[in-house]
Amino acid sequence: xxxxxxxxxxxxxxxxxxxxxxxxxxxxxxxxxxxxxxxxxxxxxxxxxxxxxxxxxxxxxxxxxxxxxxxxxxxxxxxxxxxxxxxxxxxxxxxxxxxxxxxxxxxxxxxxxxxxxxxxxxxxxxxxxxxxxxxxxxxxxxxxxxxxxxxxxxxxxxxxxxxxxxxxxxxxxxxxxxxxxxxxxxxxxxxxxxxxxxxxxxxxxxxxxxxxxxxxxxxxxxxxxxxxxxxxxxxxxxxxxxxxxxxxxxxxxxxxxxxxxxxxxxxxxxxxxxxxxxxxxxxxxxxxxxxxxxxxxxxxxxxxxxxxxxxxxxxxxxxxxxxxxxxxxxxxxxxxxxxxxxxxxxxxxxxxxxxxxxxxxxxxxxxxxxxxxxxxxxxxxxxx
Ligand SMILES: Cc1cc2nc3c(=O)[nH]c(=O)nc-3n(C[C@H](O)[C@H](O)[C@H](O)COP(=O)(O)OP(=O)(O)OC[C@H]3O[C@@H](n4cnc5c(N)ncnc54)[C@H](O)[C@@H]3O)c2cc1C
Ligand code: SF4
Ligand code: SF4
Ligand code: SF4
Numbered sequence: 001x002x003x004x005x006x007x008x009x010x011x012x013x014x015x016x017x018x019x020x021x022x023x024x025x026x027x028x029x030x031x032x033x034x035x036x037x038x039x040x041x042x043x044x045x046x047x048x049x050x051x052x053x054x055x056x057x058x059x060x061x062x063x064x065x066x067x068x069x070x071x072x073x074x075x076x077x078x079x080x081x082x083x084x085x086x087x088x089x090x091x092x093x094x095x096x097x098x099x100x101x102x103x104x105x106x107x108x109x110x111x112x113x114x115x116x117x118x119x120x121x122x123x124x125x126x127x128x129x130x131x132x133x134x135x136x137x138x139x140x141x142x143x144x145x146x147x148x149x150x151x152x153x154x155x156x157x158x159x160x161x162x163x164x165x166x167x168x169x170x171x172x173x174x175x176x177x178x179x180x181x182x183x184x185x186x187x188x189x190x191x192x193x194x195x196x197x198x199x200x201x202x203x204x205x206x207x208x209x210x211x212x213x214x215x216x217x218x219x220x221x222x223x224x225x226x227x228x229x230x231x232x233x234x235x236x237x238x239x240x241x242x243x244x245x246x247x248x249x250x251x252x253x254x255x256x257x258x259x260x261x262x263x264x265x266x267x268x269x270x271x272x273x274x275x276x277x278x279x280x281x282x283x284x285x286x287x288x289x290x291x292x293x294x295x296x297x298x299x300x301x302x303x304x305x306x307x308x309x310x311x312x313x314x315x316x317x318x319x320x321x322x323x324x325x326x327x328x329x330x331x332x333x334x335x336x337x338x339x340x341x342x343x344x345x346x347x348x349x350x351x352x353x354x355x356x357x358x359x360x361x362x363x364x365x366x367x368x369x370x371x372x373x374x375x376x377x378x379x380x381x382x383x384x
Contacts, residue, residue, distance in 0.1 A: 001039050002050040009056045010036050011260040013165030014137035016050035025050060027136075032346050033191025034134065034258050053168040055161050055265045062268035062333075065300035066307060068322040070280050070287060072296050074315055083130040083217040083226075084279045085297030088157055090315055091180065091275075092127075096120050100153030100176075102127070103144055105135035111197060111214060112190055115140040115158065132216045132251050134187035134258060137162060141169045148174050159184045160266035163273045173272065178309055181271050183278025183298065183329060186261030186336045188251050195354035196247045200230060204237040216248070222293040223279075243367045250358040254336045255345055262338040269332075274306035275299065282328040286320060298325055300332070 002016045002025065012035045017025040024043035027035040037050075051057055073079050073086035082089060092102045096119065103117045106126035113135040118124050135158070144166065147154050153176045156166055160181040167173055201208060210232045218229040221241060228245045230238040242248045250256060269276065280287075280296040290296070299317070301307050326332055341361040348357050 001041070001044045001046060001048075002037050002054065003039075004036050006259075007034075007036070008259040008263060011055060011159075011161035011165075011265060012036065012134060012137075012258060013055055013161050014139075015053040015055070015141065015165035015169045018137075018139060018141035018165075018169050019049045019053045021047070021049070027138075029190070031191075032349065033189030033194075033256075035136065053165065055164040055168060055271075056260065058164070058168065058265070058270075060164070060266075060270040060272065062270055063272075063302060065269065065276065065302050065322055066304070067301040067319060068325040069299050069301075069317045069319045070283065070290070070296055070325075071277075071299035072316040076294065079295045080219065081125075082128050082295065084223075084277070085295045085299075087277045087297045087299055087315070088180070089124060089128060090313060091155060091157075091178070091309075092118075092124055093121060094309070094313060095153055095155045095178070098153045100155065101147050102155045102157070103140060104157040105131060107131065107214065110194075111208065111211065112136070112194070114138065115162075117143070129215060130182075130217050131214075132188055132248070133190055133193045135162075137165070141166050144177075145170065148176055151176065153178070155180065158182065159187060160264065160271040160273065160276075161260070164266040164271035167272050175305070178275075178305070179271070179273040180275045180277055181266075181273035183276060183331050184261075184264070184267070185252070185331055186254065186257030186264075189256045189258070191349065192250075192256040192354060192358075193247070195349075196358075197230075199353060199355055200238055206232055206237055219295065223295040224291075224293055243365045246355055246358050246362070249362055249365055253361075253363060254339055255342060255358060255361055257336055262335055264335045267333055267335060269300070269302055272302075274303045274309065275301060276332065278329060278332065280325075280328065285328055286324045287318060290318075298329055298332070300325075 004010045016037050022043045024040040025037045028038045073090045078086040078089050101117050104127040105113050108114045113131045113133045115137050155178040157180040163179045163181045212233045213231040215229045217226045227241045278298045280298045
């Protein structure tokens with residue numbers, strides 16, 4: 001049976017809970033705000049299935065993609081409402097056209113993140129955009145299997161460990177499943193997020209029920225200079241760039257990522273996903289004067305099935321050598337590094353208010369100079 005001796009050995013993918021035929025595994029939140037499996041030993045029959053599906057216990061080998069490219073949705077409106085180059089909605093629309101089902105992550109009513117599904121374009125909006133909190137898989141893998149067994153096409157989009165958990169759970173990967181992993185910096189603690197949100201709400205005298213929208217990657221000031229925005233129906237209560245916002249800065253400086261994220265078991269394309277998508281940060285190094293600040297994705301095609309899937313899809317792409325793409329965004333393979341202050345940060349999680357706690361550890365953020373930002377704006381204006 002599954003036993004978590006070191007927290008870094010569990011990425012919270014829930015594959016063990018989904019596979020257990022005795023339903024004796026539940027996921028419980030720890031004091032840092034991450035879920036871990038707990039086994040009711042009185043029901044366990046020692047079948048070992050839970051260990052066999054666990055991403056941290058597999059010896060999956062690293063892979064390289066078949067094709068690497070920059071990718072953009074042709075519809076500027078779709079790019080406006082997505083975090084990156086809007087490849088997720090592009091793929092989702094093809095799945096809907098095939099009468100398929102799309103599983104991905106959205107906020108629940110408490111503004112935590114959960115995996116759920118949609119079956120048509122009208123239902124896709126809550127699933128768009130990156131949410132920088134770990135999403136709860138719950139029993140989604142069982143639901144996915146049900147749809148697959150009923151011959152519906154299914155697309156699952158999630159972190160590499162979630163995709164690996166799903167693929168391990170299914171054992172043989174069926175033809176009617178398409179998986180898309182995100183390039184993954186790591187997932188922040190739900191407890192840190194909720195404490196941060198509570199403090200922002202308290203300061204603004206707003207109740208959680210009054211929030212109408214939360215965006216971690218607003219493109220209001222451009223894709224490169226994204227911001228965190230929290231809105232009620234009446235007003236915007238927070239709008240701060242990644243250079244100024246405490247929550248985004250603490251996330252980007254790796255203070256409250258899940259312990260497994262510092263030595264990720266599923267990066268290096270070990271998840272066996274059909275695709276990998278992420279942001280084409282630093283693209284100027286390989287595609288001069290191409291960045292229009294509206295969002296461009298890295299798209300890696302990892303399987304023949306993936307190649308067939310995008311064959312007829314209309315979108316703007318430029319094929320590139322993988323080494324060049326990787327040099328712009330090493331997060332595809334590299335885990336985030338651990339900071340010295342993390343242990344102390346979590347020891348103080350219930351003792352201090354969260355904004356003060358994060359602030360105590362943050363290093364100064366280096367903003368691009370005003371001159372560079374003005375130059376970039378002028379270039380973009382000239383290019384139209
Ligand atoms: C926690 C996290 C860390 C990331 N780290 C990096 C990184 O370091 N480098 C990089 O290049 N890209 C990273 N990404 C991916 C990037 O932010 C975009 O999500 C991706 O490029 C897809 O953008 P899009 O415009 O095609 O789709 P969008 O329309 O923006 O859709 C985003 C997709 O991600 C899913 N999603 C959102 N939040 C979560 C979540 N918490 N867990 C699982 N799935 C989620 C959505 O449901 C949707 O399918 C990260 C994403 C997340 C969620
Ligand atoms: S060993 Fe089998 S019965 Fe026991 S927890 Fe794991 S999957 Fe469930
Ligand atoms: S990594 Fe996934 S399968 Fe392994 S113990 Fe954690 S939740 Fe279970
Ligand atoms: S960094 Fe790895 S372990 Fe952490 S959420 Fe991403 S895929 Fe999972």
